[in-house]
Amino acid sequence: MLRLSNIHAGYGYSEVLKGINLELNAREIVTLLGANGAGKTTTLLTIAGVVQPQSGKIFWNNAPLIASSPDEVLSHGICLSPEGRHIFPRLTVLENLLIGAYRMPSSHHQTKLDRVYNYFPLLAERKNQLGGTLSGGEQQMLAIARALMSEPKLLLLDEPSLGLAPQIVARIFEIIKAINREGIPILLVEQNAREALRIANRGYVLVTGQIVLSDTAENLLASDEVRRAYLGES
Amino acid sequence: MFTRLRNYILGFLGLAFITFPFLWLSLKYNYATGNVATVLNWAHGVKFFSNLTVAFAIVAILMALHYSNKKWNWSHPILLTLRPLAPLVEQPWWTPFLMVVVLSAAFYLDHKSLGLGCMLGIYMILALGLNITIGFTGLLVLGYAAFYAFGAYLFALAQQYIPGLQWWVAFPFIFVLGSALGWVIGLPCLRLRGDYLAIVTLGFAESFKELIGNLNLTGSDIGLSLSARSMVKAIPGLTVLQTTYIIVTVFLFVILFAIRRLYLSPIGRAWVAIREDEVAANSMGIDVVRMKLLAFAISAGIGAVAGMLFILYSSYINPATAAFEQSVIILAMVVLGGLGSIYGVMLGAALLYLIPEFLRDSQLIQDFSPNFSDYRLLIFGAIMVAMMLLRPQGLLGSHRHKHEIKRDT
Ligand SMILES: Nc1ncnc2c1ncn2[C@@H]1O[C@H](COP(=O)(O)OP(=O)(O)O)[C@@H](O)[C@H]1O
Ligand SMILES: [Mg+2]
Numbered sequence: 001m002l003r004l005s006n007i008h009a010g011y012g013y014s015e016v017l018k019g020i021n022l023e024l025n026a027r028e029i030v031t032l033l034g035a036n037g038a039g040k041t042t043t044l045l046t047i048a049g050v051v052q053p054q055s056g057k058i059f060w061n062n063a064p065l066i067a068s069s070p071d072e073v074l075s076h077g078i079c080l081s082p083e084g085r086h087i088f089p090r091l092t093v094l095e096n097l098l099i100g101a102y103r104m105p106s107s108h109h110q111t112k113l114d115r116v117y118n119y120f121p122l123l124a125e126r127k128n129q130l131g132g133t134l135s136g137g138e139q140q141m142l143a144i145a146r147a148l149m150s151e152p153k154l155l156l157l158d159e160p161s162l163g164l165a166p167q168i169v170a171r172i173f174e175i176i177k178a179i180n181r182e183g184i185p186i187l188l189v190e191q192n193a194r195e196a197l198r199i200a201n202r203g204y205v206l207v208t209g210q211i212v213l214s215d216t217a218e219n220l221l222a223s224d225e226v227r228r229a230y231l232g233e234s
Numbered sequence: 235m236f237t238r239l240r241n242y243i244l245g246f247l248g249l250a251f252i253t254f255p256f257l258w259l260s261l262k263y264n265y266a267t268g269n270v271a272t273v274l275n276w277a278h279g280v281k282f283f284s285n286l287t288v289a290f291a292i293v294a295i296l297m298a299l300h301y302s303n304k305k306w307n308w309s310h311p312i313l314l315t316l317r318p319l320a321p322l323v324e325q326p327w328w329t330p331f332l333m334v335v336v337l338s339a340a341f342y343l344d345h346k347s348l349g350l351g352c353m354l355g356i357y358m359i360l361a362l363g364l365n366i367t368i369g370f371t372g373l374l375v376l377g378y379a380a381f382y383a384f385g386a387y388l389f390a391l392a393q394q395y396i397p398g399l400q401w402w403v404a405f406p407f408i409f410v411l412g413s414a415l416g417w418v419i420g421l422p423c424l425r426l427r428g429d430y431l432a433i434v435t436l437g438f439a440e441s442f443k444e445l446i447g448n449l450n451l452t453g454s455d456i457g458l459s460l461s462a463r464s465m466v467k468a469i470p471g472l473t474v475l476q477t478t479y480i481i482v483t484v485f486l487f488v489i490l491f492a493i494r495r496l497y498l499s500p501i502g503r504a505w506v507a508i509r510e511d512e513v514a515a516n517s518m519g520i521d522v523v524r525m526k527l528l529a530f531a532i533s534a535g536i537g538a539v540a541g542m543l544f545i546l547y548s549s550y551i552n553p554a555t556a557a558f559e560q561s562v563i564i565l566a567m568v569v570l571g572g573l574g575s576i577y578g579v580m581l582g583a584a585l586l587y588l589i590p591e592f593l594r595d596s597q598l599i600q601d602f603s604p605n606f607s608d609y610r611l612l613i614f615g616a617i618m619v620a621m622m623l624l625r626p627q628g629l630l631g632s633h634r635h636k637h638e639i640k641r642d643t
Contacts, residue, residue: 050513070519075519089510100518
């Protein structure tokens with residue numbers, strides 16, 4: 001569905017991504033692993049149209065994805081839930097969700113909301129509470145829920161486990177898995193390699209802007225290199 | 235069905251109850267001399283009554299529409315033609331009452347109060363317009379008075395070249411051209427944020443003021459006046475001032491409804507999202523550039539229409555309208571009332587316009603210092619500083635702050 005072919009991208013004159021090749025098929029969860037500063041976020045931002053590639057091509061459903069801004073990319077059905085959540089703290093949960101459905105006609109809002117509340121019953125209870133007053137885990141759920149409101153055909157999640165307690169991380173990963181079971185492919189960027197590989201079909205390992213490893217999730221979990229570098233085992 | 239009918243009858247009775255005192259007053263008021271007559275003046279009474287009947291009829295229709303169908307299906311072919319009226323009908327139930335009370339004020343206010351009422355309406359429209367950029371979208375625009383002056387000058391100039399040009403012909407063009415100017419000014423500003431945007435818009439306003447103050451076309455520093463043919467034509471039975479008041483009030487209501495509706499629509503949500511977090515708004519599919527330009531344009535268009543209303547009221551315009559002081563006053567109204575709060579900014583406009591006006595007339599103040607109004611800006615400054623310290627969200631802060639308070643208790 002999504003294919004990155006020899007993508008070079010960066011900020012100004014600095015090149016962060018040095019030729020990324022990556023592929024994601026229908027119904028898959030693919031995880032992108034890597035240390036801090038490896039370029040994971042930059043990869044997602046490039047797909048989402050926030051960062052323009054310096055060279056290389058992105059293909060979406062076998063056609064080149066030509067878009068100069070995130071809202072154009074979103075109109076192709078690719079939705080990014082950004083690193084650090086970026087929910088709207090002074091808007092209510094409901095308003096946050098409605099902004100997620102910004103491009104949907106308002107007659108669809110209720111069915112969308114019902115579906116999202118199904119994944120996150122907690123958000124239904126808190127729908128009139130301000131986003132900024134939610135706990136970290138709830139805010140992350142809101143960020144994912146908001147992305148779901150746009151009815152994405154591909155979901156890009158940037159470090160959903162960032163700064164959350166282990167039980168909450170497990171909950172969120174369960175929900176990600178459940179969303180994927182409904183047929184939405186997910187590109188999951190994580191530093192929490194163990195959890196990510198547990199729910200992913202395949203994974204890529206990124207080191208300073210280049211893919212050094214790509215394999216099925218089981219093989220990566222078993223590989224010595226990954227165990228040493230990302231799972232904290234010797 | 236029955237509850238609908240009951241609501242309708244209750245609404246009508248309530249309306250009659252509220253408007254009765256005005257009816258009674260107007261019976262005793264002699265328009266020609268301005269005296270309150272001791273005997274009933276039937277001629278005036280009947281005239282007033284016919285006016286009131288029209289008002290009644292309008293309100294009755296509005297209320298009937300309101301109650302007959304809570305959720306409007308505007309796709310019905312007949313209703314489709316009435317679509318522009320949608321914001322009027324979908325207001326809270328008390329809106330028709332308020333409209334009647336405010337509109338019928340034209341009949342019982344004296345000359346001076348009507349003048350105050352006109353200017354108050356114009357300032358409320360300005361505050362509502364500026365609130366779109368500063369309050370909803372979070373774009374700090376400092377030179378708003380330039381758009382205000384633009385509208386006034388545009389009408390004053392146009393009626394020189396098109397003799398007998400009427401305001402009701404001109405206002406759509408003034409709105410559109412004002413919006414276009416806002417769009418054009420907005421374009422280079424979009425790369426800027428916060429203080430820089432404020433400085434650029436301020437610079438535009440200042441150069442605009444210098445321009446109209448020096449061009450012969452715009453009457454340089456003397457300004458332009460409205461020819462008699464383009465002034466407001468009085469509604470039969472009313473004075474020109476009463477008519478102007480009604481025009482300003484109707485504009486105020488329509489703009490208020492339109493803005494309320496915009497605020498609750500996806501466009502309004504997009505503006506607020508941009509104010510809160512531009513990056514997130516963009517990744518949620520909001521075209522940030524277009525939405526900012528739209529806010530700029532609508533805000534500027536409303537400012538220009540307010541300018542047209544001003545010249546209809548004063549029939550004269552000079553470059554002082556575009557002065558920095560004007561922009562600051564409008565900004566102060568928005569900040570005092572509460573950034574982003576529709577009713578807040580109207581309250582802010584009322585306070586900051588009416589209080590200095592009343593103070594100016596007060597004997598106490600006159601004795602204390604005859605040119606007290608020279609200190610207006612100083613007092614505004616003090617109020618602003620106090621507000622920032624005591625109540626940074628403004629008097630009626632937007633409902634977001636209410637949520638916070640509710641949760642804490
Ligand atoms: N806005 C930016 N401007 C310049 N350099 C940046 C910017 N954002 C990230 N970088 C640099 O790009 C590199 C990769 O960053 P990032 O993609 O955020 O890594 P990761 O998400 O894997 O931690 C880092 O060296 C970082 O310093
Ligand atoms: Mg990152």
